[in-house]
Amino acid sequence: xxxxxxxxxxxxxxxxxxxxxxxxxxxxxxxxxxxxxxxxxxxxxxxxxxxxxxxxxxxxxxxxxxxxxxxxxxxxxxxxxxxxxxxxxxxxxxxxxxxxxxxxxxxxxxxxxxxxxxxxxxxxxxxxxxxxxxxxxxxxxxxxxxxxxxxxxxxxxxxxxxxxxxxxxxxxxxxxxxxxxxxxxxxxxxxxxxxxxxxxxxxxxxxxxxxxxxxxxxxxxxxxxxxxxxxxxxxxxxxxxxxxxxxxxxxxxxxxxxxxxxxxxxxxxxxxxxxxxxxxxxxxxxxxxxxxxxxxxxxxxxxxxxxxxxxxxxxxxxxxxxxxxxxxxxxxxxxxxxxxxxxxxxxxxxxxxxxxxxxxxxxxxxxxxxxxxxxxxxxxxxxxxxxxxxxxxxxxxxxxxxxxxxxxxxxxxxxxxxxxxxxxxxxxxxxxxxxxxxxxxxx
Amino acid sequence: xxxxxxxxxxxxxxxxxxxxxxxxxxxxxxxxxxxxxxxxxxxxxxxxxxxxxxxxxxxxxxxxxxxxxxxxxxxxxxxxxxxxxxxxxxxxxxxxxxxxxxxxxxxxxxxxxxxxxxxxxxxxxxxxxxxxxxxxxxxxxxxxxxxxxxxxxxxxxxxxxxxxxxxxxxxxxxxxxxxxxxxxxxxxxxxxxxxxxxxxxxxxxxxxxxxxxxxxxxxxxxxxxxxxxxxxxxxxxxxxxxxxxxxxxxxxxxxxxxxxxxxxxxxxxxxxxxxxxxxxxxxxxxxxxxxxxxxxxxxxxxxxxxxxxxxxxxxxxxxxxxxxxxxxxxxxxxxxxxxxxxxxxxxxxxxxxxxxxxxxxxxxxxxxxxxxxxxxxxxxxxxxxxxxxxxxxxxxxxxxxxxxxxxxxxxxxxxxxxxxxxxxxxxxxxxxxxxxxxxxxxx
Numbered sequence: 001x002x003x004x005x006x007x008x009x010x011x012x013x014x015x016x017x018x019x020x021x022x023x024x025x026x027x028x029x030x031x032x033x034x035x036x037x038x039x040x041x042x043x044x045x046x047x048x049x050x051x052x053x054x055x056x057x058x059x060x061x062x063x064x065x066x067x068x069x070x071x072x073x074x075x076x077x078x079x080x081x082x083x084x085x086x087x088x089x090x091x092x093x094x095x096x097x098x099x100x101x102x103x104x105x106x107x108x109x110x111x112x113x114x115x116x117x118x119x120x121x122x123x124x125x126x127x128x129x130x131x132x133x134x135x136x137x138x139x140x141x142x143x144x145x146x147x148x149x150x151x152x153x154x155x156x157x158x159x160x161x162x163x164x165x166x167x168x169x170x171x172x173x174x175x176x177x178x179x180x181x182x183x184x185x186x187x188x189x190x191x192x193x194x195x196x197x198x199x200x201x202x203x204x205x206x207x208x209x210x211x212x213x214x215x216x217x218x219x220x221x222x223x224x225x226x227x228x229x230x231x232x233x234x235x236x237x238x239x240x241x242x243x244x245x246x247x248x249x250x251x252x253x254x255x256x257x258x259x260x261x262x263x264x265x266x267x268x269x270x271x272x273x274x275x276x277x278x279x280x281x282x283x284x285x286x287x288x289x290x291x292x293x294x295x296x297x298x299x300x301x302x303x304x305x306x307x308x309x310x311x312x313x314x315x316x317x318x319x320x321x322x323x324x325x326x327x328x329x330x331x332x333x334x335x336x337x338x339x340x341x342x343x344x345x346x347x348x349x350x351x352x353x354x355x356x357x358x359x360x361x362x363x364x365x366x367x368x369x370x371x372x373x374x375x376x377x378x379x380x381x382x383x384x385x386x387x388x389x390x391x392x393x394x395x396x397x398x399x400x401x402x403x404x405x406x407x408x409x410x411x412x413x414x415x416x417x418x419x420x421x422x423x424x425x426x427x428x429x430x431x432x433x434x435x436x437x438x439x440x441x442x443x
Numbered sequence: 444x445x446x447x448x449x450x451x452x453x454x455x456x457x458x459x460x461x462x463x464x465x466x467x468x469x470x471x472x473x474x475x476x477x478x479x480x481x482x483x484x485x486x487x488x489x490x491x492x493x494x495x496x497x498x499x500x501x502x503x504x505x506x507x508x509x510x511x512x513x514x515x516x517x518x519x520x521x522x523x524x525x526x527x528x529x530x531x532x533x534x535x536x537x538x539x540x541x542x543x544x545x546x547x548x549x550x551x552x553x554x555x556x557x558x559x560x561x562x563x564x565x566x567x568x569x570x571x572x573x574x575x576x577x578x579x580x581x582x583x584x585x586x587x588x589x590x591x592x593x594x595x596x597x598x599x600x601x602x603x604x605x606x607x608x609x610x611x612x613x614x615x616x617x618x619x620x621x622x623x624x625x626x627x628x629x630x631x632x633x634x635x636x637x638x639x640x641x642x643x644x645x646x647x648x649x650x651x652x653x654x655x656x657x658x659x660x661x662x663x664x665x666x667x668x669x670x671x672x673x674x675x676x677x678x679x680x681x682x683x684x685x686x687x688x689x690x691x692x693x694x695x696x697x698x699x700x701x702x703x704x705x706x707x708x709x710x711x712x713x714x715x716x717x718x719x720x721x722x723x724x725x726x727x728x729x730x731x732x733x734x735x736x737x738x739x740x741x742x743x744x745x746x747x748x749x750x751x752x753x754x755x756x757x758x759x760x761x762x763x764x765x766x767x768x769x770x771x772x773x774x775x776x777x778x779x780x781x782x783x784x785x786x787x788x789x790x791x792x793x794x795x796x797x798x799x800x801x802x803x804x805x806x807x808x809x810x811x812x813x814x815x816x817x818x819x820x821x822x823x824x825x826x827x828x829x830x831x832x833x834x835x836x837x838x839x840x841x842x843x844x845x846x847x848x849x850x851x852x853x854x855x856x857x858x859x860x861x862x863x864x865x866x867x868x869x870x871x872x873x874x875x876x877x878x879x880x881x882x883x884x885x886x
């Protein structure tokens with residue numbers, strides 16, 4: 001068995017196979033230096049909240065080799081798949097040589113890469129995307145070496161918001177541009193506006209509806225960012241313009257791609273070519289609410305893909321049912337989460353829906369530390385079935401999305417949520433949990 | 444319509460009826476001085492975390508009278524129900540006179556009272572149970588007046604644990620006795636032991652397996668507590684020995700009582716006598732996992748009872764499906780929650796079950812503030828259906844019980860929980876939420 005990619009999906013699958021099949025030969029090719037790292041932790045590492053980048057690594061290549069007998073070969077990049085003769089061409093990056101390795105079964109777990117459009121000047125020093133652990137270390141080292149004072153972030157999605165917090169923590173002046181009329185495009189504008197307001201109150205210079213035009217540099221280092229409306233000086237630029245699946249290896253093979261260019265897989269994580277599997281950020285998922293294929297690049301999904309692929313690759317038979325589109329993050333002490341379909345997404349479908357948006361408290365109003373929480377809940381008209389939820393609020397807010405995720409997955413209605421025997425005590429919740437307060441407006 | 448009892452269940456119902464039927468005559472008799480107060484907030488008020496007892500009151504009698512035209516009569520105790528001629532006998536406590544009031548429909552929402560066994564010396568000053576808001580104010584005033592230094596708490600349940608925290612916060616030396624071999628009888632012993640250990644580490648003198656014998660007093664004030672094993676000095680005693688439903692009014696009527704002496708009701712909250720309803724801590728509930736009648740005295744349930752009774756009392760037709768036995772509390776920064784059936788409860792049934800108990804982290808291990816969390820999850824053997832869950836851990840632990848509550852209510856299996864698209868980001872969770880890590884052990 002050959003695995004391409006040594007992060008969450010690939011190594012989860014390899015580990016699962018090893019446990020089930022102690023004698024199988026497992027080779028993992030990873031083009032970077034690291035395995036099984038927490039890419040999601042990078043903004044917090046850059047902010048200085050994590051002492052050492054090593055802490056982001058769950059398990060190192062030599063541990064996989066020695067403890068699990070998994071032949072992990074770092075700095076080895078697969079550059080070709082021959083799906084007919086069942087072999088992959090591998091480039092040994094250190095030696096700069098290539099060789100072919102044959103496989104009985106192949107798992108593609110190549111992940112995703114940040115989108116880096118071809119803007120003029122984008123090659124200057126000090127302009128970073130965030131993808132592998134190494135890119136996070138690069139940003140960290142650049143900051144330590146050059147002590148930038150003025151950062152520009154392009155893109156107000158998850159990475160953009162988390163990096164805005166990180167760079168603000170490092171006492172930089174931070175400007176964030178987005179071409180959209182809101183931050184966090186996975187949220188509806190009314191909820192995103194709560195986030196934008198809080199970011200501005202916290203000192204972020206925020207410009208929406210602005211298109212990036214080009215970068216300017218001095219002595220090879222970025223010096224300013226030019227949009228269609230202004231020029232903003234910058235000695236550090238973070239690109240948070242989204243990611244795309246690493247599916248280039250399928251070119252010239254019978255392996256098909258599907259949703260957003262991700263590798264097409266069924267619920268067992270099999271690609272369209274027998275014996276070839278795909279998992280993690282490079283592969284499709286099934287959207288449980290949209291009821292169609294989707295593509296979501298997230299660590300949780302990658303781990304689940306890896307587990308399911310690993311079970312199936314070692315004689316099991318299991319399906320990964322799919323995702324709800326859950327996501328969570330925070331900006332300073334404002335917590336943000338979402339799941340299911342947003343109003344914006346629903347407008348594109350024929351589904352008729354009802355919306356409740358409520359303000360409540362994270363704890364009983366009289367209990368110290370009680371903070372504001374806004375919950376938006378969307379149900380199908382008629383059936384009352386919950387279709388989506390969005391939460392913005394202070395400590396204790398965002399993880400409440402899990403109740404909505406579970407309810408959506410179970411096909412529960414708003415009335416079902418009202419009836420739930422959710423936990424209550426003054427340090428944890430008002431007597432009606434805010435999720436239920438929202439649901440009460442829908443019945 | 445006459446309502447007996449002006450707290451959560453009674454006033455929720457009255458308010459719901461008022462909205463649906465603007466012209467109906469609604470009379471509420473409340474024997475105390477307060478309406479709609481948060482009894483659960485009392486330990487925190489006593490600890491000094493809440494500035495004013497008024498903050499625990501959601502709505503006052505005059506607001507109900509003036510804004511909602513609900514005739515709330517405080518200091519009026521119903522002492523008799525004549526269910527044949529449809530009238531109640533009421534004692535005006537201030538005037539010390541009685542009168543009869545007729546009703547078309549009657550809602551009994553008399554709540555519950557702390558158990559106060561007839562131990563020798565229990566009448567001494569400084570020995571308190573906690574039930575109504577007034578009892579909380581009494582404790583608060585007693586502490587302010589007498590500055591007790593040494594408190595004994597009898598009973599290690601929710602009230603006992605919350606009061607232990609409160610009195611410790613007030614710099615008292617605190618001893619807690621329980622006749623059971625563990626604190627928190629609704630948890631299994633292995634989980635309760637985690638709590639007991641933390642309480643002891645925090646300075647609580649904890650004695651389990653000890654039976655209370657009597658109290659001694661000096662000049663009318665409690666001076667010591669004597670158990671079957673020791674004498675412990677005390678200048679304040681809190682009784683947390685459980686509560687019982689206030690169902691005495693049903694004596695001599697056709698209103699039947701059921702589980703644990705609570706008023707028997709169907710899922711519409713109708714008692715066994717047409718036109719008479721019961722809701723809140725005095726009434727039964729249906730246990731969704733045990734599949735039988737149960738009795739649970741909790742603010743959340745009381746609010747839901749009140750809402751459902753109110754809808755049905757004003758022409759609606761709705762059922763309250765039931766409870767899972769969810770509860771949540773904390774001792775200092777250790778959070779505690781449970782739902783469904785414990786191992787102990789399951790041993791009494793014929794159901795075969797599997798247990799997983801795992802230790803994980805509340806956040807990604809490398810993220811600041813990540814704390815230990817222990818999750819115990821129980822599933823039915825064969826079907827894998829989740830039957831119960833218990834959580835003990837630090838900040839962010841306990842509210843995760845809501846995911847388990849929702850899963851149990853939906854009839855989900857352990858595999859269903861593993862598959863859930865729960866939220867993950869380093870400040871909120873490890874990549875596998877601890878609830879899912881437990882579920883993985885059950886599949």
